[in-house]
Amino acid sequence: LRGLLKIYPNESVTALVNVADDFRLHGLAISPDLDTVTYTLSEQVNPDTGWGRAEETWRVKDELERLGGETWFSLGDLDLALHLYRTQRLDEGATLTQVTLEICTRLGIRTRVLPASNQEIHTQLKVQGQGWIDFQDYFVAQQHNVAIEELRFEGIESASPGPEVISSLEESDAIVIAPSNPFVSIKPILEISGVTDVLRERRQKVVAISPIVGGAALKGPASRMLEELGFERNSVGIASLYKDIARTLVIDEVDSELSPRIESEGMRALTTDTIMDTPIKAAALARAVLAEVSLAEEE
């Protein structure tokens, strides 16, 4: 997303963001993925962690600890202010889409940031010996150090796509599936009614970027989840997940020998440097992705 914004007018970019990690803690409505996106776009994100706020302080959390409260999910003081704001507005009847727009406006973000749905969807994971647990328990409290057997998105059958979600997919010149976790970040968007259908129809315009480089995820549990859920632990596994909705899979140069196998899954394989450790490299990747979509148009 940051790469695209380097090469494309910000107000012409739409970010569709997962809400299935959202949860309530201490009565507060917390939307981790939306917040990471808005903090990143407003250049307030903590560069060391990739989540939360830069120059964060922990005055509330330290006191909560002293009181014996739950502190497994770290809420910084600045971050808390956003949760207070969102919770108040939701309780007043605003939708998550509206609140997110308000936050973006306030933070000077010109990119359109859209929650995938305004209904509640809750990712749950079946963990060996624990049964079904909530996403934040798995991801934060247990640091995804447990093996999962199954995955479900509670509420997704009755969830509608948020306003403009479908139209943005119908109207965009290019659709990029970010190198996020395919199971817990992308799938709960794809499974919302209508989303996969429109992606299938527009498959020529869709490019996915593989989150797996040399058999490992750059962060998070994507790689081990591939194996635990019965997929190959590499970009071929990713291709088998996305082949029906994306024309191209971008893979890293170190995985170039996987290209023929990805193409035999029915996807084009685009090999380039996918490790976005500098803004210049992120922009180069975005340029390669957009060039790939232009190429498809010419065909």
Add this chain to the structure above:
Amino acid sequence: LRGLLKIYPNESVTALVNVADDFRLHGLAISPDLDTVTYTLSEQVNPDTGWGRAEETWRVKDELERLGGETWFSLGDLDLALHLYRTQRLDEGATLTQVTLEICTRLGIRTRVLPASNQEIHTQLKVQGQGWIDFQDYFVAQQHNVAIEELRFEGIESASPGPEVISSLEESDAIVIAPSNPFVSIKPILEISGVTDVLRERRQKVVAISPIVGGAALKGPASRMLEELGFERNSVGIASLYKDIARTLVIDEVDSELSPRIESEGMRALTTDTIMDTPIKAAALARAVLAEVSLAEEE
């Protein structure tokens, strides 16, 4: 309360606390009266304001303001931690009584602090030209600078007294009605089912301290509310409110000429220095109150 604790074993004192000011803001369960009591008893209260925490900081509030959020009710960082704790526990199914006990235990408070009820009660005031408004709107947002016409406690008909509330009134050697606002702090306790009945029965043991000194309240709108609601704006007005449930009204020396009129209302009038601006004076007042109850026993 602080005076009583100077002269009496802390663990033998019970504080029955109003919950009708409690409200939700930003999704958080806020109990202003309970918090003032627990902050006071744990010597953490802000001595300048009489509410909130000493050495408070405002990092969250400043950020919330920047986001365009509601900041009319000042939530400090340390104070917020308590609200997060309480909200989480209530959402988990704990009662306000349980949560308050947990907080007291954690803060080293040996005095028993009991919420008047575990059900929701909401003080509302009918204000000229505004209709019915919530207590915090009246008290904090509008700084009680408006004339009220009427008062009601939403939910009080169906509210039960909290655990141990009635038994503490039945068993206590002495019952003291603090010099709090009789309309918005004391009345919403008295009107909970059973409370006034037990006070009537035990009237000999009940001493009320008038909050009005020389025609004015030491703090808050008690004095103007007396007039607006049709009572005399002095301790005679207070006597007419408490005469059925309390044997004695303690009034300040400056009001000693009101004694005959209070006694003609059917209450004993005890004249002493009621301005508790030092711990020594608070203890002296508490001693006078307990002596008054002992006197009643001897009769």
